[in-house]
Amino acid sequence: MAAAKKQLFLGSFVHSKALDKLEFLHGAAVCVDQSGTIVAIERDCDEANAIEVLFPRLGWVKAEVVVVRAREGQFFFPGFIDTHIHAPQYPNVGIFGNSTLLDWLKTYTFPLEHSLSDPAKARQVYTRVIRKTLSHGTTCAAYFATIDVASTNLLADLCVAAGQRALVGRVCMDVQGSPDCDYYRDATAESALASTHASIAHMRTLDPTMSLVRPILTPRFAPACSLPLMRALGTLARETNLPIQTHLSENKAEIALVKSLFPPATTGATDDSYAAVYDAMGLLTPRTILAHAVHLTAAERALVVARGAKVSHCPCSNSALGSGLARVRWLLDAGVVCGLGTDVSGGYSASVLEAARQAALVSRLVGVTGGGKGGEREKLSVEKEKEREKEEEKEGERQKLSVDEVLFLATRGGAEVVGLEDKVGGFEVGMEWDAQLIGLGTVGEGGEVEGGEDDEGGNVDVFGWESWPERMAKWVYNGDDRNTKKVWVKGRLVHERK
Numbered sequence: 126m127a128a129a130k131k132q133l134f135l136g137s138f139v140h141s142k143a144l145d146k147l148e149f150l151h152g153a154a155v156c157v158d159q160s161g162t163i164v165a166i167e168r169d170c171d172e173a174n175a176i177e178v179l180f181p182r183l184g185w186v187k188a189e190v191v192v193v194r195a196r197e198g199q200f201f202f203p204g205f206i207d208t209h210i211h212a213p214q215y216p217n218v219g220i221f222g223n224s225t226l227l228d229w230l231k232t233y234t235f236p237l238e239h240s241l242s243d244p245a246k247a248r249q250v251y252t253r254v255i256r257k258t259l260s261h262g263t264t265c266a267a268y269f270a271t272i273d274v275a276s277t278n279l280l281a282d283l284c285v286a287a288g289q290r291a292l293v294g295r296v297c298m299d300v301q302g303s304p305d306c307d308y309y310r311d312a313t314a315e316s317a318l319a320s321t322h323a324s325i326a327h328m329r330t331l332d333p334t335m336s337l338v339r340p341i342l343t344p345r346f347a348p349a350c351s352l353p354l355m356r357a358l359g360t361l362a363r364e365t366n367l368p369i370q371t372h373l374s375e376n377k378a379e380i381a382l383v384k385s386l387f388p389p390a391t392t393g394a395t396d397d398s399y400a401a402v403y404d405a406m407g408l409l410t411p412r413t414i415l416a417h418a419v420h421l422t423a424a425e426r427a428l429v430v431a432r433g434a435k436v437s438h439c440p441c442s443n444s445a446l447g448s449g450l451a452r453v454r455w456l457l458d459a460g461v462v463c464g465l466g467t468d469v470s471g472g473y474s475a476s477v478l479e480a481a482r483q484a485a486l487v488s489r490l491v492g493v494t495g496g497g498k499g500g501e502r503e504k505l506s507v508e509k510e511k512e513r514e515k516e517e518e519k520e521g522e523r524q525k526l527s528v529d530e531v532l533f534l535a536t537r538g539g540a541e542v543v544g545l546e547d548k549v550g551g552f553e554v555g556m557e558w559d560a561q562l563i564g565l566g567t568v569g570e571g572g573e574v575e576g577g578e579d580d581e582g583g584n585v586d587v588f589g590w591e592s593w594p595e596r597m598a599k600w601v602y603n604g605d606d607r608n609t610k611k612v613w614v615k616g617r618l619v620h621e622r623k
């Protein structure tokens with residue numbers, strides 16, 4: 126549903142200009158037309174200026190325009206893009222015990238996903254996960270649903286109704302026993318493909334221009350898919366240009382399983398790596414989202430770059446399931462396009478801001494663990510050892526992701542991962558108004574927070590002497606949904622914090 130009215134947004138706007146550079150526009154004006162498209166951006170422009178200068182240029186008359194003002198200290202920020210989230214797993218957020226990937230799937234995940242073939246339960250869970258993610262400023266999500274067609278289609282319906290932009294994938298998994306999921310799987314590769322076609326057809330009817338919701342091919346991960354199924358999905362991707370999402374190289378036991386299940390002789394792959402299996406099946410494309418990519422080899426990274434596939438970095442999940450420290454700088458260095466994923470419920474939070482915070486923190490650990498290189502170290506002379514330590518320290522510093530960088534990954538990076546970089550992720554004329562209004566707490570002279578202790582600033586106190594970059598750091602490290610005051614998708618208000 127489009128925004129019904131022309132809108133004028135006034136105040137401070139913050140967005141990424143480059144990986145390491147946020148841009149701050151203060152006292153600015155942004156005009157958004159009825160279709161939700163940004164038609165003008167003007168610096169140093171108050172309401173009177175906008176009416177006098179911008180409106181005539183756009184052919185707008187004052188009476189038909191709704192004005193939205195950010196209060197002093199508040200700012201508009203692009204909506205977050207969650208490049209990897211499992212909608213049916215939302216009831217399990219925080220519930221993972223001490224498990225690791227393969228036993229977590231068996232113990233917690235497959236039973237819950239299976240139970241969502243009950244339409245009432247699916248409606249309850251999907252309604253909640255959409256509301257929750259919107260309240261955290263997620264304007265676009267790449268969702269894994271379940272193997273069940275009806276409830277996958279319901280997820281797409283509910284996204285459209287709530288106004289959330291989404292890629293929705295019916296999960297494909299036709300293999301019995303690896304890992305153990307006999308009660309929850311597609312009966313055959315053919316039936317998996319037929320069910321996939323059914324959900325694609327539903328979404329094409331629901332949103333024929335894919336203005337909000339689009340289908341995405343979703344082979345769960347190699348161990349749960351047969352070669353014929355993966356090959357057929359690769360062919361379908363080539364024929365339809367549809368995007369693909371899957372998991373890659375998340376956990377060491379998973380990688381060993383892939384090596385044992387798919388020797389190159391069976392796949393025709395050039396080597397026995399995990400990425401090579403997907404490549405041999407035609408699943409590595411410029412429209413492929415690869416979740417995790419924690420333990421990639423240099424050769425796999427080169428293959429991902431060569432195919433133009435993208436990576437969804439899921440730090441909350443990688444830490445919760447003890448999967449490992451993804452080397453994001455190492456991926457970025459090679460030109461891999463990266464975004465952030467919550468990976469609910471491997472990830473314990475539906476918040477992309479939390480994923481951004483954890484991406485920053487985890488990157489600080491990548492350096493001290495030797496850039497994830499590990500392995501035996503050559504014995505050196507004392508002098509050479511000192512040199513090496515210095516080099517490693519420098520390299521460790523370089524691994525760190527800044528506040529600007531993690532916010533880029535959460536917005537522009539994510540937009541490129543989901544193939545929507547021309548539409549969302551920043552504030553540019555011609556792009557769509559997917560945005561959030563952020564408010565931080567303002568501490569008064571008496572130490573009180575204006576507007577009430579609890580809600581106004583949530584966990585973020587701003588004293589007034591902080592620079593804008595410092596305010597952004599406070600938001601990233603201490604913020605939560607209490608700071609997300611309003612959220613728009615395509616110009617439509619889809620969440621308001623009361």
Ligand SMILES: Nc1nc2[nH]cnc2c(=O)[nH]1
Pocket residue numbers: 211226230234345346372375442468471
């Ligand atoms: N994190 C995560 N990894 C997976 N690998 C296969 N399925 C899943 C899943 O649901 N979550």
Ligand SMILES: [Zn+2]
Pocket residue numbers: 209211372416468471
């Ligand atoms: Zn996942």
